[in-house]
Amino acid sequence: MKISLTVNGAQRAFDVHPGDTLLEVLRREGYKGVKKGCGAGDCGACAVLLDGRAVNSCLVLAGKADGSEVLTIEGLSKDGALHPLQEAFLDEGAVQCGYCTPGMIIASLDLLTHHPDPNEEEIREGIAGNLCRCTGYTKELRAIQAAAEKMREARHG
Amino acid sequence: MGLPSVKEFVRPGTLDEALELLRERGERAWPIGGGIDLVLFAPREVETVVDLGRLPLRYVRENEGRISIGAIATLREVLESPVVRDYLGGVIPEMLHQVASPLLRNLATIGGTLVSANPWSDVITLFLALGADVVLSDGKTRTIPLEKLYPARALRATILTEVRLPSSARESAAAFWKFSRTAFDVALLNCATFVRMVGGRCVEARVVAGGTPQLGARLPRAEACLVGSGLDDSSIERAAEAARESADVREDRRASADYRRELVLVGVKRSLHEARGRLAGGER
Numbered sequence: 082m083k084i085s086l087t088v089n090g091a092q093r094a095f096d097v098h099p100g101d102t103l104l105e106v107l108r109r110e111g112y113k114g115v116k117k118g119c120g121a122g123d124c125g126a127c128a129v130l131l132d133g134r135a136v137n138s139c140l141v142l143a144g145k146a147d148g149s150e151v152l153t154i155e156g157l158s159k160d161g162a163l164h165p166l167q168e169a170f171l172d173e174g175a176v177q178c179g180y181c182t183p184g185m186i187i188a189s190l191d192l193l194t195h196h197p198d199p200n201e202e203e204i205r206e207g208i209a210g211n212l213c214r215c216t217g218y219t220k221e222l223r224a225i226q227a228a229a230e231k232m233r234e235a236r237h238g
Numbered sequence: 239m240g241l242p243s244v245k246e247f248v249r250p251g252t253l254d255e256a257l258e259l260l261r262e263r264g265e266r267a268w269p270i271g272g273g274i275d276l277v278l279f280a281p282r283e284v285e286t287v288v289d290l291g292r293l294p295l296r297y298v299r300e301n302e303g304r305i306s307i308g309a310i311a312t313l314r315e316v317l318e319s320p321v322v323r324d325y326l327g328g329v330i331p332e333m334l335h336q337v338a339s340p341l342l343r344n345l346a347t348i349g350g351t352l353v354s355a356n357p358w359s360d361v362i363t364l365f366l367a368l369g370a371d372v373v374l375s376d377g378k379t380r381t382i383p384l385e386k387l388y389p390a391r392a393l394r395a396t397i398l399t400e401v402r403l404p405s406s407a408r409e410s411a412a413a414f415w416k417f418s419r420t421a422f423d424v425a426l427l428n429c430a431t432f433v434r435m436v437g438g439r440c441v442e443a444r445v446v447a448g449g450t451p452q453l454g455a456r457l458p459r460a461e462a463c464l465v466g467s468g469l470d471d472s473s474i475e476r477a478a479e480a481a482r483e484s485a486d487v488r489e490d491r492r493a494s495a496d497y498r499r500e501l502v503l504v505g506v507k508r509s510l511h512e513a514r515g516r517l518a519g520g521e522r
């Protein structure tokens with residue numbers, strides 16, 4: 082079957098098997114920033130924004146995304162400039178092996194878009210579905226706090 | 239990965255179309271809300287996926303204190319809805335914050351969650367305690383208590399369209415309690431309680447324990463200890479003891495039956511104290 086998606090702002094049409102997951106389709110089409118970890122909703126490595134909300138793309142049947150907007154990690158930077166979340170993850174040293182990072186940043190983006198000024202507990206809950214085997218989460222927490230601040234400043238000019 | 243047996247993915251725009259598809263295709267057609275369980279458990283017989291995501295069932299509404307939630311509202315949409323924020327002291331968002339992860343709550347629908355009958359379900363445990371009804375349609379519409387949905391499980395060519403919660407009478411309160419190893423793991427045990435008081439006496443009580451590891455179920459012997467009482471410490475104590483004795487707890491890879499039996503006692507007690515505190519706090 083054919084589906085059409087807007088991926089990172091670009092209109093795309095894909096030929097998919099009706100039982101494919103969105104994760105399979107995105108990776109097949111070259112969006113390799115979307116990672117496969119568990120394939121079962123446990124790790125969050127596969128997170129993408131689907132119509133503005135972060136979901137586990139390993140559990141979304143591709144047909145469900147037909148006509149939707151998808152944002153992957155590849156679509157976050159603008160004209161070569163990193164998104165404040167990406168910058169903050171680098172600045173705070175919140176990336177080690179990096180496998181969890183795309184999903185972690187997508188989940189954080191959902192959080193900060195809907196709650197621009199989260200407290201520590203809200204940030205922890207916001208990334209509760211994203212496993213990281215390297216960092217111990219403290220640096221991610223700091224990175225998300227730093228990004229939140231930058232994004233609020235940018236908003237208020 | 240994915241569902242190799244699936245030959246067809248359809249997204250009907252109306253309930254009639256969806257039911258027609260389910261009737262026509264028979265057992266090989268499965269409706270989905272979020273589709274999480276379908277992808278995870280990948281039943282081999284499924285050939286047609288009927289995505290309910292385009293049906294006009296995405297809402298959370300209030301009418302004279304009663305709440306209606308459309309089947310395809312996501313857990314996130316329910317969690318963030320102003321309509322449920324103050325219902326019975328905010329017990330619904332309190333529970334939903336403890337369900338899975340934000341990523342999964344963006345995907346899981348209330349209809350799929352209730353029909354899935356996953357034994358660890360926190361949503362089902364609380365909604366049983368709240369006395370929820372569900373609206374089912376197979377062409378004809380009927381409303382049944384959520385409790386009645388489970389014994390009758392096989393929903394053939396039937397769609398759950400809406401869940402309804404009764405108006406929260408004055409002097410009623412509810413509480414939810416979940417015990418798990420990590421914030422994200424499913425419950426080793428969950429429980430929910432609801433009480434309604436008239437003139438200082440309890441006239442209605444529901445006590446539910448779930449993840450036992452079976453699906454949430456009411457504990458009538460515990461409820462009987464509460465009705466007629468003033469919800470004093472000793473009747474709460476008796477109810478918690480009765481819950482421990484009567485809950486059908488078992489062992490699985492997460493916990494032993496003995497451990498769960500103690501959890502039932504603690505959970506019911508804490509949840510009832512919490513509910514009583516909410517009454518005293520003057521919340522609805």
Ligand SMILES: Cc1cc2nc3c(=O)[nH]c(=O)nc-3n(C[C@H](O)[C@H](O)[C@H](O)COP(=O)(O)OP(=O)(O)OC[C@H]3O[C@@H](n4cnc5c(N)ncnc54)[C@H](O)[C@@H]3O)c2cc1C
Nearest residue numbers: 122271272273274275276338347349350351353359360398
């Ligand atoms: C890693 C993980 C952790 C989780 N942790 C928890 C937790 O701690 N607590 C908790 O409560 N839940 C938890 N869940 C969520 C829960 O287990 C289910 O996966 C989820 O609620 C299913 O929702 P859905 O909309 O995707 O259902 P679907 O997969 O869409 O549907 C489930 C079933 O219901 C049928 N169906 C769907 N909608 C309808 C309808 N409207 N009418 C008739 N039939 C229908 C489908 O055919 C299917 O059989 C967790 C899930 C995962 C993956």
Ligand code: FES
Nearest residue numbers: 118119120125139
């Ligand atoms: S790969 Fe999707 S949650 Fe792990």
Ligand code: FES
Nearest residue numbers: 177178213214215
């Ligand atoms: S940086 Fe390695 S898993 Fe998170």
